[in-house]
Each structure stands twice: as C-alpha cells, then as structure tokens.
Amino acid sequence: MNWITNYVRPRINSIFSRREMPENLWSKCEGCGTMLFHRELKNNLNVCTSCGHHMxxxxxxxxxxxxxxxxxxxxxxxxxxxxxxxxxxxxxxxxxxxxxxxxxxxxxxxxxxxxxxxxxxxxxxxxxxxxxxxxxxxxxxxxxxxxxxxxxxxxxxxxxxxxxxxxxxxxxxxxxxxxxxxxxxxxxxxxxxxxxxxxxxxxxxxxxxxxxxxxxxxxxxxxxxxxxxxxxxxxxxxxxxxxxxxxxxxxxxxxxxxxxxxxxxxxxxxxxxxxxxxxxxxxxxxxxxLPAPGTGAEPEPDPVTPESVEAPVDESGKK
Missing domain, CATH: 3.90.226.10 (2-enoyl-CoA Hydratase; Chain A, domain 1)
Incomplete structure (x- = not known):
C-alpha cells in the first residue's frame, strides 16, 4: 500500500464518478413535508400527490x-x-x-x-x-x-x-x-x-x-x-x-x-x-x-427586458 493506492486512485475515481444534480429537481410540500419530484408535481398542477396541498x-x-x-x-x-x-x-x-x-x-x-x-x-x-x-x-x-x-x-x-x-x-x-x-x-x-x-x-x-x-x-x-x-x-x-x-x-x-x-x-x-x-x-x-386539455407544463414566457416593457400610456393615449 502506498500513497498512490491510498490517495490518488480514490481521488481519480471520485472525480470521474461525480454527477452534477440540479438543485431544482425536488420541491418540499409545505403541508406534509414530502419531497416531490418536480416533473411529477408539475404534471399534477402543483398539487401535492401525498396530502393534496395546493401550492x-x-x-x-x-x-x-x-x-x-x-x-x-x-x-x-x-x-x-x-x-x-x-x-x-x-x-x-x-x-x-x-x-x-x-x-x-x-x-x-x-x-x-x-x-x-x-x-x-x-x-x-x-x-x-x-x-x-x-x-x-x-x-x-x-x-x-x-x-x-x-x-x-x-x-x-x-x-x-x-x-x-x-x-x-x-x-x-x-x-x-x-x-x-x-x-x-x-x-x-x-x-x-x-x-x-x-x-x-x-x-x-x-x-x-x-x-x-x-x-x-x-x-x-x-x-x-x-x-x-x-x-x-x-x-x-x-x-x-x-x-x-x-x-x-x-x-x-x-x-x-x-x-x-x-x-x-x-x-x-x-x-x-x-x-x-x-x-x-x-x-x-x-x-x-371533449378535446384534451393542455399538459399543465408552463410555457417559457418571453424574457421581460427594459426594451420589451411598453411605455406607459396615459388616458389621452400618449406615451
């Protein structure tokens, strides 16, 4: 046993086996505390599948x-x-x-x-x-x-x-x-x-x-x-x-x-x-x-930027 076996090899294995996990994959229900998978929650219209709490x-x-x-x-x-x-x-x-x-x-x-x-x-x-x-x-x-x-x-x-x-x-x-x-x-x-x-x-x-x-x-x-x-x-x-x-x-x-x-x-x-x-x-x-409803998935809205926000319009119709 040497430092290569004890340190280098485990270090290399940990680097290659590491997988990045997005932080927004799970949501915690405020009603019962259950951790809910984001896709399952979205498909259920943000209603907890465990207790029925409406988010x-x-x-x-x-x-x-x-x-x-x-x-x-x-x-x-x-x-x-x-x-x-x-x-x-x-x-x-x-x-x-x-x-x-x-x-x-x-x-x-x-x-x-x-x-x-x-x-x-x-x-x-x-x-x-x-x-x-x-x-x-x-x-x-x-x-x-x-x-x-x-x-x-x-x-x-x-x-x-x-x-x-x-x-x-x-x-x-x-x-x-x-x-x-x-x-x-x-x-x-x-x-x-x-x-x-x-x-x-x-x-x-x-x-x-x-x-x-x-x-x-x-x-x-x-x-x-x-x-x-x-x-x-x-x-x-x-x-x-x-x-x-x-x-x-x-x-x-x-x-x-x-x-x-x-x-x-x-x-x-x-x-x-x-x-x-x-x-x-x-x-x-x-x-x-009846036609099928939507999927419930939220479409991506257009980003709101200073250029995309309309200028205020007063009662006279002037900007």
Whole structure:
C-alpha cells in the first residue's frame, strides 16, 4: 500500500464518478413535508400527490392546463402611468416592479386570455401572487376592465382566478380606486347577461375580497385557500380571542354560506366546463367528445427586458 493506492486512485475515481444534480429537481410540500419530484408535481398542477396541498401555480401554467390543447390568446391590457406617486420605501417603486418582472417573467400581476374549455369559448383572467403578492394596482384594475370588455364584445363568460394580498400600497388611493372600477366592470357583465365565475385561490385577501373576488355568479375555491379581508393574526390581536380551527379557510367559508363549491385544482377544468355550459343554457358536454386539455407544463414566457416593457400610456393615449 502506498500513497498512490491510498490517495490518488480514490481521488481519480471520485472525480470521474461525480454527477452534477440540479438543485431544482425536488420541491418540499409545505403541508406534509414530502419531497416531490418536480416533473411529477408539475404534471399534477402543483398539487401535492401525498396530502393534496395546493401550492402556487403561475397564470400561464394554469391556463395551459385549463384551455383545450393548452392554446390561448392573450388580451392586451392598457399600461397605466408608472409610479404616479413617486413612491419610495426601502426601494423605489420602479425598482420593485423590475425585480418582480425578472422573477416572474411577466409584465404585471394579472394575465388575461381568451380560448376554449371543452369547446366552450370563454375569457379568463388570473392573478400571479409571485408578482408583488398579486397586489391590486392600476394595471390589475385595467386588466379586469379589459377582460370584462372583451367578454362583452365576444359574448363569452368571464372566469377569474384571484390570488392577492390586497391593494398595492405603492399606488395609494389610486390602488383603492380599482375596487369601484372593477365592481363597475362586473356590472357590465351582469347587464350583458354573461356569467361571471370566480375561482378563489390561496391567498385571496384585502380589498380584492371587497370588490371583484366576491361578486361572482358562482364562487368556487381551491381546498385550503385563505380567503379574508383582514387576516386571522390581525383579528386575533384585535379581539384578543383564539379563532376557530380553519377560520377563513375555504372549507370554513363553504360551511358558512360564503362559497358555492370547494374544488381541487385537478378537477377544476371539468367543473368549469359543466358550470359555464349550464349558465349559458348549453347541453352538457359529452366526456368522450371533449378535446384534451393542455399538459399543465408552463410555457417559457418571453424574457421581460427594459426594451420589451411598453411605455406607459396615459388616458389621452400618449406615451
């Protein structure tokens, strides 16, 4: 035995046998702690295969699994004036927007699209909680108005997936004004006799629940979703009492008449097909005749760069 046998050979073997393992192959379930293979998790729409815990899912991935064949067309949303209040806390507001755009690959916190589910044309809008907590700013207000106008123009139902932490404080009163604006948008659908279906996901909180998120003709929620105006911690500190188990979760709201359904994400597409066709007075869909949904795999969004972000457009149409 010598140093070549004891040191050099094991060292050479370790170098050639080493295999690089990507860090993002596994995800840990926040509900049960199970380590889940990323491909298995994606195929199950970010729902834990062990305990059924619903993890966040990006709007594009949601739409890819919702629409027939994963095919949808985006609806253009007017860009509001950026940083109208010149707001700054620890960072400037434009810097926070750019950081969120780099993180999510999206321009803002809501995506609006048109397509078909079970051969039934709809307009859909979905919030992205990863974009500044899905906060409701002027862009989100514009997106909901654009979605309602598109639904009225095409005479289609509007399906909205909410996920928000409330109003965007960096836009102050302008953010709060989106509550009445979105309420008017919902009224446009009512006057046109078009269904408005809301799917509440985790979390849906703050001013969102005081406006468009709770005005649906049908209110559906994903299991375990937190749905409230003020959070449980704030209420407990205010009233100084322990709240009931599961307070303000989807199942609790269903038991107390605030929701119509609590439906798992993997069954949501079939549920929405049934409800939209029923509200439109169409015959039930024939299961064997329905086109296949998308794979649920999230398409790669175009990278958001300073050049790709549209210049703000004011009310007069000038950039």
């Amino acid at each position: 966040p899912i990006a709007p594009r991935a949601r739409f890819a699994a919702l629409f027939d064949g994963g095919a949808f067309s985006e609806v253009a949303v007017p860009a509001p004036t950026q940083d109208p209040l010149q707001f700054r806390d620890q960072k400037k507001y434009p810097d926070r927007l750019k950081a969120a755009q780099r993180k999510t690959g999206e321009k803002e916190a809501m995506l609006v699209a048109t397509g078909e589910i079970g051969r039934t044309p709809i307009v859909a809008a979905a919030q992205d909680f990863a974009f500044m907590g899905g906060s409701m700013g002027m862009y989100v207000g514009n997106a909901i108005v654009a979605a309602a106008e598109e639904a009225v123009k095409l005479k289609r139902p509007l399906v909205l997936f909410s996920a928000a932490g409330g109003a965007r404080m960096q836009e102050g009163i302008l953010s709060l004004m989106q509550m009445p604006r979105t309420t008017v948008a919902v009224q446009m659908l009512r006057e046109a006799g078009l269904p408005y279906i809301v799917v509440l996901t985790d979390p849906t909180t703050g001013g969102v629940t005081a406006s468009y998120a709770m005005l649906g003709d049908v209110q559906i929620a994903e299991p375990g979703a937190l749905i409230c105006f003020a959070g449980p911690r704030v209420i407990e500190q205010t009233i100084r009492e322990k709240l009931p188990e599961g307070f303000q979760r989807a199942e609790y709201l269903l038991d107390h008449g605030m929701l119509d359904r609590v439906t798992p994400r993997t069954e949501m597409r079939d549920e929405l097909i049934t409800i939209t066709r029923m509200l439109l007075g169409l015959p039930p869909a024939v299961k064997g005749d």
